[in-house]
Amino acid sequence: MKDALPLIWRRSKERYRLLGNRCQSCNQAYYPSRKICSKCRRASKLVPEEMPKKGKVISFTQVFSAPEGFENEAPYFLALIELDNGVIILSQIVDSPSERIVIGAPVKMVFRRVFEDGSQGAIAYGFKFKVE
Amino acid sequence: MFNGVGITGYGTYVPRMRIKIEEIARVWGKDGASLSKSLNIKEKTVAAYDEDSCTLAVEAARVACRNVDASKIGAVFVGSESPPYAVKPSSTVVAEALGSTPNMTAADLEFACKAGTAGIQSALAMVACGMIESGLAIGSDTAQGRPNDVLEFSSGSGAGAILVGKEKVIALVEATYSFSTDTPDFWRRSHAEFPKHAGRFTGKPAYFKHVAGAANRLFQELGTKAEDYDYAVFHQPNGQFPLKVGEQLGFEKEKVLPGMVTPLIGNTYSGATMIALCAVLDVAKPGQRILAVSYGSGAGSDAFSLSVTDEIENARQPVPVFEQIKDKEYVDYALYVKHRRKLKSL
Numbered sequence: 122m123k124d125a126l127p128l129i130w131r132r133s134k135e136r137y138r139l140l141g142n143r144c145q146s147c148n149q150a151y152y153p154s155r156k157i158c159s160k161c162r163r164a165s166k167l168v169p170e171e172m173p174k175k176g177k178v179i180s181f182t183q184v185f186s187a188p189e190g191f192e193n194e195a196p197y198f199l200a201l202i203e204l205d206n207g208v209i210i211l212s213q214i215v216d217s218p219s220e221r222i223v224i225g226a227p228v229k230m231v232f233r234r235v236f237e238d239g240s241q242g243a244i245a246y247g248f249k250f251k252v253e
Numbered sequence: 254m255f256n257g258v259g260i261t262g263y264g265t266y267v268p269r270m271r272i273k274i275e276e277i278a279r280v281w282g283k284d285g286a287s288l289s290k291s292l293n294i295k296e297k298t299v300a301a302y303d304e305d306s307c308t309l310a311v312e313a314a315r316v317a318c319r320n321v322d323a324s325k326i327g328a329v330f331v332g333s334e335s336p337p338y339a340v341k342p343s344s345t346v347v348a349e350a351l352g353s354t355p356n357m358t359a360a361d362l363e364f365a366c367k368a369g370t371a372g373i374q375s376a377l378a379m380v381a382c383g384m385i386e387s388g389l390a391i392g393s394d395t396a397q398g399r400p401n402d403v404l405e406f407s408s409g410s411g412a413g414a415i416l417v418g419k420e421k422v423i424a425l426v427e428a429t430y431s432f433s434t435d436t437p438d439f440w441r442r443s444h445a446e447f448p449k450h451a452g453r454f455t456g457k458p459a460y461f462k463h464v465a466g467a468a469n470r471l472f473q474e475l476g477t478k479a480e481d482y483d484y485a486v487f488h489q490p491n492g493q494f495p496l497k498v499g500e501q502l503g504f505e506k507e508k509v510l511p512g513m514v515t516p517l518i519g520n521t522y523s524g525a526t527m528i529a530l531c532a533v534l535d536v537a538k539p540g541q542r543i544l545a546v547s548y549g550s551g552a553g554s555d556a557f558s559l560s561v562t563d564e565i566e567n568a569r570q571p572v573p574v575f576e577q578i579k580d581k582e583y584v585d586y587a588l589y590v591k592h593r594r595k596l597k598s599l
Contacts, residue, residue: 137311137350171352193591194302215301216269218582232311232350234303244337246308246346 125238129245136247139172139230141208152208173205174230175253181214181222190236198222202250217252227253255381259425260559262416264316264570265531266309267518270299271581272589274406280586281401288406293492297409297519299584300395302592306333307343309412309524310393311350316570317414318389323352326416327385328376329359332368332392332523334441334448336361347391357385365439366488366520367549368392369413369527374429374555376417387418392523399447400595407491409519413527423565424534424543427558428475432466439550455550460490464498464546467554471544475558479503482558483541486529488548489515511536517578532574539563 132153134140141152145166149158152172158165181200184191191197198214200222214222215233228250235247273296278285289295300309310331318326329351331344344359362368362375369392376388393412398404417426438459441448451459464487472478479485485504487495492515499509512529515521521528526547533543543559590596 133349137346138352215303232308232315233301234305234308244305244307246311246350249303 125236125245126243129238129243133246136235136245137232139174139248140169141172142167143170150206150208152204152210172208172210176202176204176228176250178214178222178224178226178228179203179209180224200228200250202228213249215249215251221252229253254428255377255426257422257425258377258381258417258419259422259562260415260534261387261418261420261422262317262319262321262568263423263531263534264313264319264414265528265574265577266312266316266412267528267574267577268298268300268304268309268410269580269582270301270584270589270592271296272299272584272586276586277406291493292407293496293516294407294519295516296583297407298411298521299589299592300410302594304395304410305337306335306393306395306412307331307337307346309395309410310343310347310391310414313393313412313414314347314351314389314391317416318351320568321387321416324356325386326351326353326389327357328379328388329353329357330362330372330375330388330390332362332364332370332372332390333394334363334365334368334522335395335397343393347389351389364553365549365551366490366522366525367547367553367555369415369523370545370547370555370557371549373415373417373557374431377426377429380417380419387416387420390415390417392525392527394522394524395593396520396522397441397447402447404448404450407515407520409515409521411518411521411524411528413524413531415527415530421564421568422562423568424537424559424561427560428471429555429557430467430471430474431553431555432463432470433553434463436463436550436552438552450550455490456494459550459552460488460494460548461498461501463552463554464488464548465501467556468502468544468546471556471558477558481542482544483508484511484533484537484543485509486512486526486533486543486545488526488546488554489513489529490520490525490548492516514574514578528574531570534561534565535569535573535575537561537565539565
């Protein structure tokens with residue numbers, strides 16, 4: 122992940138505490154944040170809002186052939202998670218016995234290293250989820 | 254001393270993986286059972302590949318600050334001897350993760366195993382003088398030990414966070430006193446991967462002298478004695494030293510045992526006294542008094558006299574320390590080496 126510093130910095134708030142936004146016109150929540158509400162368009166009134174830190178697994182897969190930088194973590198689980206406010210996000214599942222990673226499993230957010238720019242570069246931190 | 258300032262919140266984080274002392278001994282051809290008995294450590298925590306002292310600190314901080322407006326936290330101090338960066342603070346990551354930035358101060362502290370309690374003292378002083386409303390001190394380490402060194406059998410991973418303030422205080426800080434000297438009992442040179450220690454020298458002139466020195470100074474200044482306290486928390490480099498120093502100071506074993514986490518998670522360095530204090534806050538009742546004394550090599554101790562208030566019942570962490578410790582998965586030495594990045598090729 123070369124030259125990733127601006128990306129790491131720009132996305133730190135949303136990765137650290139699930140900071141998304143919500144449209145005050147139609148009450149739709151978004152993660153990641155959107156500039157314009159897809160329903161209200163010009164009438165969008167988006168304000169920052171932290172997403173709930175709990176949800177449930179709605180689908181998952183196990184990655185055996187990991188992309189560059191993630192080889193040492195394979196095999197690992199990726200899941201689509203429906204947060205308690207209905208917003209769906211993609212996240213790695215960690216610290217959970219494989220038999221407990223099932224559709225419908227309750228999960229909560231944890232704080233982990235997401236990737237690092239080699240051994241000398243910056244470390245990107247952010248959310249992952251674990252089965253409760 | 255602090256005019257109503259004290260602990261207003263606390264939280265701990267203990268990684269899920271464990272390695273048994275006997276498993277480490279198996280690899281190095283040592284007698285695991287007798288080593289485990291002499292250290293009084295059964296197993297130790299192993300932080301995962303994607304964890305470091307900064308992620309552990311964030312997890313503990315989130316529990317400690319779960320009921321407060323993060324923007325009111327005016328200072329965040331992270332004490333660690335295993336920071337992920339040699340230069341770049343973990344405290345700003347913690348502050349950003351809590352949502353406390355930008356109108357606040359942050360700093361990383363280093364004093365071997367007592368950097369966490371040094372943070373508590375700084376936060377206490379800043380709140381007491383009116384500089385900030387509340388401050389957060391964290392002790393967090395993914396403790397290092399050279400393979401086959403005695404430290405490898407004891408060094409674990411974990412974090413404890415203590416929030417200090419004036420509102421809804423759960424434990425008033427009656428006083429804190431320190432005892433410090435230049436004593437070279439344990440160190441890690443710049444760019445060195447693992448710490449070195451002075452073997453048996455780390456006992457009498459280092460740990461025992463400083464812990465007892467700080468505790469006795471506090472007793473003298475406050476006019477208290479061991480009988481006045483319901484719990485005693487001491488830094489836990491192993492499972493023997495805190496029991497021994499407790500006995501020397503006149504504490505019954507029953508007052509020390511509620512905070513004894515090292516036999517189950519290992520020595521979490523900067524996290525050790527913090528987690529042990531949190532374990533006592535999990536069970537302490539209103540009106541009870543706690544003595545807490547940290548120890549950091551190099552060397553120094555910070556002693557605290559705490560008085561638990563009625564607010565404790567509203568602010569206990571959701572999962573007590575000893576319950577957190579029960580959630581575990583054992584790994585063998587090979588997986589431990591991978592997760593702790595001890596393989597040079599990783």
